[in-house]
Amino acid sequence: MTRFKHDLILRIVKIMDAVLVTIPFALCWYLYYAKRIASPFYAKGDYLVVALFFVLFIMFGRVYDAFLMSMYRISEIVYAQFLAAAVSDFIMYVVIWLLSKHLPNILPGVAALVGQLVLAAIWAQGAHRAYFKTFPPQATAVIYDTRQGLEKLIGQYGLDGKYKVVATATAAECIENLSMLDGINTVFISGVHSHDRNIILKYCVENNITMFVIPRIGDTIMSSAHHMHMFHLPMLRVGRYNPQPEYLFIKRLLDIVISAAALIILSPIFLATAIAIKATDHGPVFYKQTRLTKDGKEFGILKFRSMRVDAEKDGIARLSSGEHDDRITPVGKVIRACRVDELPQLINILRGELSIVGPRPERPEIAAQYCEEMPEFSLRLQAKAGLTGYAQVYGKYNTTPYDKLTMDLMYIAHPSIIEDLKIMFATVKILFVPESTEGVAEGATTAMGQENDDKMTV
Template sequence: MPSKSSWNNTKRILIILVDVVLFNFSILIGFWIKFGMNIPERNYVSYEESAIYLSVFFIILNLLLGTYIFYNRIVGDIIFVTTIGQILMSLTIMMVSFAGRWFAFPRSVLLYSFISSIVLLSLWRIIVYLTYVRFSDEKKIAIVGDEKKVLEALGNFSSNKNQKHKVSYAITNHYAENVAKILADVDIVYLSGRIEESEKSNIYDMVIREGKKLFLTTSFENLIMLKPNMMNFEDESIIEVSDFSIPSEEGLLKRLFDILVSSLLLLVTSPIMLVTTILIKATSPGPVIYKQTRITLDQKEFSILKFRTMSATAEAKSGPVLSTTNDSRVTGIGKYLRALRIDELPQLLNVLKGDMSVVGPRPERPFFVNQFNQENPYYYLRHNVRAGITGYAQVYGKYASDYNSKLNFDLLYIKNYSILLDLKILLQTIKILFDKVSSQGVEEEESMKKNDLSIKSVCFLK
């Protein structure tokens, strides 16, 4: 039975409703600052007629941005997501107002409402977040698996953003026996590595019987069971496992989506691309556009287009080498182009051509694909879809994650593909462009310190 303080959907609906009220109130504030209490009828009627559409778009946008997810966050994240959301809302209103002439929102009203909405929504959401941290239940976790996987999981749960999921026990041997000893004292059992089938079944049985939650990794064995098709033959029900591919009819919609989005983005980003061209040409010798052979759908080769961020002779002596954080081969301007993902913009032409998708697994070079195919028998599955400019792994993973971790994200994306998921990843990509730049360095150092403290507070059972 769920606890009274659990963060349920009813509370989320209430939060969203207050959000909508505050958003619309901020628009009225903009009108009041501009016109006083005597708002021209044309402007007010236009707002009244469009309020419902703006509110619906506001809700959808914030749901896709993950605004109402409060775990694994800090106050800075709340303000950051609010600001990004209101920038996108203001741009949308501006485009509709001045392109379609459907809404009568003067630019000054947009500016005033933008500022007031950030203040009001940030204050409200911070109150909600602090209430969540203060009153929602803290979840105690037992991590189960081999020592290497357990330590990796501990590092992830030790993030300074993790307020509500605390690791109490780490079980590295005699799994079922040790889980039985501590099950009454935890809320979640997380199986972080491969475990013998008999022990795994025993743990499943205990967890379900005691009404506890079970966390599993995104291993191939677990991913393959996602989105099954149920079949019935007389009195026998059968689970048909879905494959790692996108159905042809959905693939056609995805292609149309790619053409539309890439055309629009090329138009919007053309001034940025022009400035980037000038900067690269002025700061380092060599071509502006860098071509490199990569692998895409059905393991076909293609030439990926990128703004050059390394010296022209970066791999002349070393041969193919995976890029790393603080790579010495990266040029001065290249560092910023990579941080803001501007170097990826020419790939919009690859999307129009059909070599890539806007969203999909990031393409690798043939040298590394051959290497990874030999090391992981499931690596080929990521090539059941077109390679992408951005992807699930880039948004929800870490840039420095090893290829196996990225593969799990890619397979998760393929299994759960939808146009809505592509939209969500695109919006999340906008968010992390600035989030990753601001969070590097100091946060990593603080996280390492906290990781050491967290490991000391965990009870290891072997």
């Protein structure tokens, strides 16, 4: 089957999903809300409302990866579909509220969401099974150098039904015999130096082989290059993070508006958490800790205290070892699981010390340890630190510092309000999912994960 036909079939299946999820909303609108708005619409107006939901669902479906039936487990697809439908329904509820000029009954909307969840689950299960019955696993090769074990990750993430690894080889072995890639559909490149990688890349492009590359720091920085011409030659201009002033203005405006609104709305949770912490061990409610933000500037980040007062009585900075850390209090375990301990950082955002989206701020002591083995770690400090970020949304609990650095630099390389909004909405997806500790490729378990021009360990 040609790639064009493959992509066309997938697109049709995804549109069918959007149509299915739109049906409960359309019924809810026509049977209840449409009759109760201040100035009832006629046919075209009704079509427009339903079409708006359809577009919103597709947009948020992409944010939450709700249509990737070949990449995720059925449960993950259903969860993503539910989030996309719930956010779309909420926005449409606000629209209906404005049209009605009074607070509408939410129960029909809840009923529509239940119907959407049922239809999404049916679609996810059917589409997932149909995909793997229709499309056989792609013959796959894993080419590595300093980073091994990617073929194991394919199995651990349940992708062996899509990618059937039939060959693994070092970059040197592959370059010596490029014909080993004949008959291969997909190639994964892991930790291969740029010179060797480019030889394999050209061969793959020439022979219509899809290639996935785990980027290195240099690749990520180069992705921000501005294309231009000079001396009648093509040029790539690369420099330090320097976003447009209008981007920084809108970003700061969003920080102020969203953090202020969140502080007001979440004030009951603040009060309940403060009472619970105080009642447990009578210690301070808040915990202030020195962190680094743009250009290495230090600031005091605020958190609800989740550990014992004497958690670092010896004065040595330590990363938490996770939910089994014996320094965490009973209340701390609850607020950490719900991410409530992070809420006081909204005050840091309002002050301008932190942004909603950006690289997560590190402690100076921990950052110094990282920089000893990974000097590029300081490149994260080009942008203001954030409450959430690319690495927090798309990484895992045990994603190595090197890989998280790469993710942060990918964000820094392409400053965009649209990307900020996507990360904000995508953050909702991880709030209700326990920290994952899926395995990482062999060679990925060093303390920091380091790279220089000659070597990469992840």
